[in-house]
Amino acid sequence: MKKITSYVFIILLITLGSILIFNTQITNWVIDFLSNRAYQTKITSSNQDTTTFNYKSVKPVSSYSVAMQALKPHSDGLIAKINIPAVDIKLPIFYGLSNRNLIRGVGTMKRHQKLGKGNYAIAGHYMTSSGVLFSPLANVHFGEKIYLINRHYQYIYRITGKSIIHNYQIGVIKNIPQANYKFNPNKPGIFQ
Template sequence: MGVNMNLKSWLKRAGWLLLVLVSLALIFNQQIKYYLVGSYRPTITKTAIAQNQQKKVDQKEFDFSQTKDLDFQAVAKARANQQAVNIIGEISIPAIKMTIPIATGVSNTTLALAAGTMRPDQQMGQGNYALAGHNMAHGSKILFSPLYYHAKVGQKVYLTDMKNVYTYRIYERKFILATRVDVVNDTPEKILTLITCDATGANRLMVRAKYEGKVAFDQAPKHVQQALSSKYTNK
């Protein structure tokens, strides 16, 4: 009798504890999600990037139509599978304090933790280098959220593969229909195209920048090197 009473009491306490934990998870869902994304700190090195650039990537990794909203489950799954994110560089816009990894493709795992390349043939400093990234909520400082809320014409954008730093300058910022997939097609002009969702999630913000040149990483301005090295281990 005493054993049964103790078991019932324990089960009751365990049930209440589980309820409290679930409630806290629901209440702090956004904060936990932001932490999981913001605390992602891959080691970005010249050697690792060179190895990742040689990896074969399935064409389906570039199917943007399969990209889903970034909810808590997607982020948790991405962190659990973060080794699948194929890091090939970084993008930084110092004026808006945005620096995030660049990875191959636009799978849900990749876009949960990085900006993703939208075509398999892209090269920094050549043609139309197109990247997609998630826009979180207002005030968020992760992924492409700063781009959505703070990017302006005239700001400089830096890409790096840890060998060179490629400089672009923003010349266009406009909202486009989600169906405008043509904007990521390659072009004769050397440009950068950055795509993220608008506030409704139904359409897109497109930010474009013109290529201005490249320098070796260790020859880039100190503030640029610092921006590209502040969040990750770069060697």
Template sequence: MSLTIFLLLLIISLSLIFNQQIKDYLVGSYHPEISQTKINSNTKKSGNFNFKKVKSLDLQMIAKARAKKNALHVVGAISIPAIKMNLPIAKGVDNYTLALAAGTMRDDQKMGQGNYPLAGHHMNSHKILFSPLYWKSKVGQKIYLTDLKKVYEYKTTEKTYIAATRVDVVENTPGQNIITLVTCDATGEGRLMVRGKLVKKMAYKEAPKSVQNNFAKSFKNK
């Protein structure tokens, strides 16, 4: 066996062995530089909301998403302190978006108004994307959203499993200010849904310092 072939096989073997660790690093180290001005601009951009085209997440998809710096239209961040989940929120549910962030599920959704649904991948790792939601979320936990202008505090009221066909949970709920978080169940065939109700909202600078620090883990606040 030539040295070149040996090294190639070694690289392939190592990539297979450390596949999950590499994925965790690429996702966990994604911290986009963002500003309120950029969020306002991204909010006006179009997004892909075709859930049927969402694919399972692999290393190749994550690597491509990291390589395409402008592929994600970041519009905010989500933080659930009790389960140490801190993620950027980006517009739409295309595969690049869901590889690195929580994705909005309707074009017209607004933080703190009606139903604010977000989708995210659940992976083997308990730490990245919506995996903490699957493994550790409980009723009563606080959920925070921000667009860098305001912070919206929700309280978890429901954790339940639903059919993948339940697209009604994405629909708006005028007069009822809630958040809906959706991820795959253990089989990949069904969905886990976590819901919370809006408790209060505040200016970003008036939010507790601990909350601001958690958001800082999602992106660089410029």
């Protein structure tokens, strides 16, 4: 009996040590899994009035918050998708800046903004591990295309600038009047 208890204790220590050593990799894998699963779901057009747009309430991603999201996943609130093929970004866009939304993808920063009209401000976490959430954005170049897709149209934006935005530098979300193109997926090849 004492021998079995020792083996169980050793296995428990090895498992706990492995979790601590590979914590970042496990967390990144779960985030990637959650965002890919959300990206594959159907886009809804309903905005949730109960969400927050308070960027100060956004918390950094932690292993605990990711684990809680994985244990009780939500598939609601997907209003659009962002695709930046040049850096292999495919993320769901959710209405609002809740921590739950930002673990699964990106969130909208303004309550009444319209996709395809001026500056469509979204926010997401930049992770230090490549390939997770917005981490590939560091590798974008001028002129590359960004595709935003909702239930009805695909909007094409082009990268015209690149800069590091600090946490509370919110002046960049103001509308910029520029022409954007929208692609009607029901009429392939026709831009409006």
